[in-house]
Amino acid sequence: MVLFNTLIIFACFEFLWVLTRRYWLALGTTSAIFLAWIIASALKILSRGEPIMPSELKMVSNWFNIIKMSGKLTVIAAIALVIFAITMIVLLEHNFPQHRHINKFQLTFWLCCFPLMIFSSAGWHHEPLSTFLWGIGNDPQFYKQLWGAEANGSFVQLLNNIDIQVMKQPRGYSRSTMIKLRHRYQTEAAIINRHRHNKLADQTLIFNLSESFANPRRVPGVKLKTNPIPTISRLKQKNTGGLMLSSGYGGGTANMEYMTLTGFLQESSFRP
Numbered sequence: 001m002v003l004f005n006t007l008i009i010f011a012c013f014e015f016l017w018v019l020t021r022r023y024w025l026a027l028g029t030t031s032a033i034f035l036a037w038i039i040a041s042a043l044k045i046l047s048r049g050e051p052i053m054p055s056e057l058k059m060v061s062n063w064f065n066i067i068k069m070s071g072k073l074t075v076i077a078a079i080a081l082v083i084f085a086i087t088m089i090v091l092l093e094h095n096f097p098q099h100r101h102i103n104k105f106q107l108t109f110w111l112c113c114f115p116l117m118i119f120s121s122a123g124w125h126h127e128p129l130s131t132f133l134w135g136i137g138n139d140p141q142f143y144k145q146l147w148g149a150e151a152n153g154s155f156v157q158l159l160n161n162i163d164i165q166v167m168k169q170p171r172g173y174s175r176s177t178m179i180k181l182r183h184r185y186q187t188e189a190a191i192i193n194r195h196r197h198n199k200l201a202d203q204t205l206i207f208n209l210s211e212s213f214a215n216p217r218r219v220p221g222v223k224l225k226t227n228p229i230p231t232i233s234r235l236k237q238k239n240t241g242g243l244m245l246s247s248g249y250g251g252g253t254a255n256m257e258y259m260t261l262t263g264f265l266q267e268s269s270f271r272p
Helices: 001-018 024-050 054-070 072-095 106-124 129-135 145-152 154-160 173-191 230-238 253-270
Strands: none
Touching: 001 024, 001 106, 001 154, 024 072, 024 145, 024 154, 054 072, 106 154, 145 154
8 A cells, every 4th residue: 555655646746747847846746745635634633533534625615714723833834835845846947957758658648647546536446446456455444534544545545535335236226126125114014003002203212422431341351340330221221222333532423423313214214
């Protein structure tokens, strides 16, 4: 994956070089882009514990508020680096110009290579690209984005999230099949509900979201004399209960709410 990340950076450099025909401009721009990306990723990980996601790129249009949140020192350092980079590029292009002969094949190849690598991410989780990427070590780990960034690099992890295939389409899946399945369970539910005294419409579901709540007795190496959550344990024995995987503690609340609510909907839709 280190080589794959390096190849993406090199392809970006070659793309800019053949496009502008200026070596130092291409090198400086590529370095600035990925240096800025590294800094932005580090700031996001420090503040949220996860890398930059595709949905957050929309926030670029709200750049003014992003600058205010970054802090004065970060903004000043960024401006200073930009001025320094532009100055160095101008001086190097003037004093040490690099001339390169590029034939039509090289021109076409490098102009297409970098865009194809980026846009191909829309099919990374579909055959045959998925097999190739798994073969070179790409492991997205969508349930823990930070682990995916550590394994694949934050930029590749961003591309991994362009097109997420939650699961492979089952054989025989279609709208007509799902309609038949719904009709089947509606019929079974109607038969069962004939003899039910309690009505679902009269029941209230109370959902208390607490991402930081956990049973300390489940922590390896921890031994307690008494049960710290006796009431909850008793409720779980008398009612439906279980364990839930939380992708993080604090933050990501909207994600947890979505996963929990859709989980209830999926469960209720298949229970008669």
